[in-house]
Amino acid sequence: xxxxxxxxxxxxxxxxxxxxxxxxxxxxxxxxxxxxxxxxxxxxxxxxxxxxxxxxxxxxxxxxxxxxxxxxxxxxxxxxxxxxxxxxxxxxxxxxxxxxxxxxxxxxxxxxxxxxxxxxxxxxxxxxxxx
Numbered sequence: 001x002x003x004x005x006x007x008x009x010x011x012x013x014x015x016x017x018x019x020x021x022x023x024x025x026x027x028x029x030x031x032x033x034x035x036x037x038x039x040x041x042x043x044x045x046x047x048x049x050x051x052x053x054x055x056x057x058x059x060x061x062x063x064x065x066x067x068x069x070x071x072x073x074x075x076x077x078x079x080x081x082x083x084x085x086x087x088x089x090x091x092x093x094x095x096x097x098x099x100x101x102x103x104x105x106x107x108x109x110x111x112x113x114x115x116x117x118x119x120x121x122x123x124x125x126x127x128x129x130x131x
Contacts, residue, residue, distance in 0.1 A: 030094065033123055035063040038095040045096070047089050050078050054086035061100040064124045068104050084109060094120070102128055 023041060030036040038059075045055050053076050061067055069080035076083070087098040088111050099120040102108050107128070110117035121127040 027094065031123070035124075037063065038097075041095050043092050043095055046091065047086070050076060050082060051086035051089050054078075054083055055090055055096050055098075058087065058090075058098055058101060059096050061097055063097075064126045066100050066102045066121065066126050066128060069101055069108060070104060072101060087111070100124075100126065 073080040
């Protein structure tokens, strides 16, 4: 499930339609294997505290790049397991690219299943080599 919220009430219908068309085109490009930066896509992160900080840090990971749970944990000054718990709260995969966070010894976990994580990382050319 992907949860996407368009601009809120009071936003003109034309702007909501434009936002949706832009997101659709970006996702189509992404799934064709083209680098896409979703940084401009407005996302409501419905968590607070450290989980929010983690998801905001993850949002900054560039296309085709992976970082470890430990890397994010160090930046957020938390334990790597808290990073994993925080990533499980992500409701907007791809746009908040939690699939780009991996374990030091493998893929780690992924709320939507490791097969999806593997496929997304392969698509980006960022699948870590097996150790």
